[in-house]
Amino acid sequence: MGGKKAADADPARSLALLWGSHSKPGRSGLTVRSIVLAAIELADANGLEAVSMRQVADRLEVGTMSLYTHVPGKTELTDLMIDTAFGELYADVDAPSGQPGGWRGALEFIAARNWDLYRRHPWMLHIVGGRPVLGPNATLKYEAELRPLDGIGLSDVEMDSVLALILTHVEGTARLQANMAQTQQDTGMTDAEWWVSNAPLLDKVVDASRFPVASRVGQSAGEEYQAASSPTHALTFGLARILDGVADLIAGRERP
Amino acid sequence: MGGKKAADADPARSLALLWGSHSKPGRSGLTVRSIVLAAIELADANGLEAVSMRQVADRLEVGTMSLYTHVPGKTELTDLMIDTAFGELYADVDAPSGQPGGWRGALEFIAARNWDLYRRHPWMLHIVGGRPVLGPNATLKYEAELRPLDGIGLSDVEMDSVLALILTHVEGTARLQANMAQTQQDTGMTDAEWWVSNAPLLDKVVDASRFPVASRVGQSAGEEYQAASSPTHALTFGLARILDGVADLIAGRERP
DNA sequence: GACCGTACCGTACATCGTACGGCTCGGTTA
DNA sequence: TAACCGAGCCGTACGATGTACGGTACGGTC
Numbered sequence: 001m002g003g004k005k006a007a008d009a010d011p012a013r014s015l016a017l018l019w020g021s022h023s024k025p026g027r028s029g030l031t032v033r034s035i036v037l038a039a040i041e042l043a044d045a046n047g048l049e050a051v052s053m054r055q056v057a058d059r060l061e062v063g064t065m066s067l068y069t070h071v072p073g074k075t076e077l078t079d080l081m082i083d084t085a086f087g088e089l090y091a092d093v094d095a096p097s098g099q100p101g102g103w104r105g106a107l108e109f110i111a112a113r114n115w116d117l118y119r120r121h122p123w124m125l126h127i128v129g130g131r132p133v134l135g136p137n138a139t140l141k142y143e144a145e146l147r148p149l150d151g152i153g154l155s156d157v158e159m160d161s162v163l164a165l166i167l168t169h170v171e172g173t174a175r176l177q178a179n180m181a182q183t184q185q186d187t188g189m190t191d192a193e194w195w196v197s198n199a200p201l202l203d204k205v206v207d208a209s210r211f212p213v214a215s216r217v218g219q220s221a222g223e224e225y226q227a228a229s230s231p232t233h234a235l236t237f238g239l240a241r242i243l244d245g246v247a248d249l250i251a252g253r254e255r256p
Numbered sequence: 257m258g259g260k261k262a263a264d265a266d267p268a269r270s271l272a273l274l275w276g277s278h279s280k281p282g283r284s285g286l287t288v289r290s291i292v293l294a295a296i297e298l299a300d301a302n303g304l305e306a307v308s309m310r311q312v313a314d315r316l317e318v319g320t321m322s323l324y325t326h327v328p329g330k331t332e333l334t335d336l337m338i339d340t341a342f343g344e345l346y347a348d349v350d351a352p353s354g355q356p357g358g359w360r361g362a363l364e365f366i367a368a369r370n371w372d373l374y375r376r377h378p379w380m381l382h383i384v385g386g387r388p389v390l391g392p393n394a395t396l397k398y399e400a401e402l403r404p405l406d407g408i409g410l411s412d413v414e415m416d417s418v419l420a421l422i423l424t425h426v427e428g429t430a431r432l433q434a435n436m437a438q439t440q441q442d443t444g445m446t447d448a449e450w451w452v453s454n455a456p457l458l459d460k461v462v463d464a465s466r467f468p469v470a471s472r473v474g475q476s477a478g479e480e481y482q483a484a485s486s487p488t489h490a491l492t493f494g495l496a497r498i499l500d501g502v503a504d505l506i507a508g509r510e511r512p
Numbered sequence: 513g514a515c516c517g518t519a520c521c522g523t524a525c526a527t528c529g530t531a532c533g534g535c536t537c538g539g540t541t542a
Numbered sequence: 543t544a545a546c547c548g549a550g551c552c553g554t555a556c557g558a559t560g561t562a563c564g565g566t567a568c569g570g571t572c
Contacts, residue, residue, distance in 0.1 A: 015457055129435060132484045156473045169428070179385060180387070182386060205271065210399075214402055217402050217415050220412035229416075234420055238424065241502055244501035245497030248501075
């Protein structure tokens, strides 16, 4: 980097870019949209760190600096990538509300959709987003995910809190999943392989007398998952607990 | 980077480094420990991206490449940073179990301790850790945090799952907190300032007819937090729901 | 046919992790 | 004492990165 991490000093510029109408391509066919799509393809295929201005430009067969005509900088590009990816989620705004099982079914659907999104685009988890993106698709997502929580006895702030809780949980377990997959690919070693190769080493170094519970539970979990942890199990187990807790909250609101 | 992100092809090397006894300093006083401490100081003060081999070496008044005599590479260094930071948590292994309020009080204590840790060392949230660190302090932490869950009717795997759920939640909300603080510092703009400067822009672009619930709830939450979200509120609200859900699980185990 | 704004892009700079090869010591042996 | 050797230390170099800056070349309007 040249200097600081300036972030965008001008939020209006970002907003205009996010909500702005599609501009006409210039003489080399370059568009904001084409740049964003190329960046997403790169990130999907090779991970976020493969998305450099040079790589994106190469893919578009264009000079590196030409990108800066359409996009102020890389942070704005990643913002655009995120909002564009969110666009895949809800073609029908009322899809979550239409799920069977009331609010609980809807939240399970929302969790699953977000989980799938992170599976398709793991790079979304590695972007350090200062503030929320506030693009059109992010707003649509917010609307779609709030609707099934409307009118079931929660206050506005509680609706937002419940949704945030679910999304934080999904994001956390998805991050675990993505990191494990990434590492598996980098090292060329399966988690199971890693586990069996590290278990004896660990046993030698962790004595069961000093760490009785940890060694017992770690052993059980390790055998259960054939790894240090299981993201999918963490997702469903955690979601079940959270939804039970939310049910308690709603029941409390119903009978005050 | 020169080539790939090789990660550590040899896990045994990392383990030896983590559990290895302290080595004697050479003729310039350089030690694994001194390197790790310098790196942590840098990260605490200036963020994770300020931790470069050159910066660490400069702080120790030593040539850059001298670090590689003691530490195989940067990934191993960050592993060591993490395990060292974990060492701050539980001087007394039985501290969590000693909390009032049974398992629930203990879990609240654990959540708070981890939250504080991330406040002190926000860089821990930005390290992309492929696999868990498995150092001595990480193991101690695992033991200390599992003990209050032992013997209350949960299976081994359930104990691990409950703990992971709590920790994922804390990490998620702490990441939110850290990102917001970071951005606030980078842009020199308070979240409140950002909110009041973006609210009118957003109103102009998000029409309440297309996004009725989102605009209403977003407005309420924004006014409540004077920001897009409130990490501390998310922490306590989410923790309460989760603990309620865990209570349900335990109750179900008690009366089958 | 002249002009001009905009799209495009080549070069340069500071920064990164680390491979490689050389230097300089402290301690052991002949 | 002299020779030697391994380990600690480090200077240089390479290929990356984001982007500031200044230049080129083109499409559309008079």
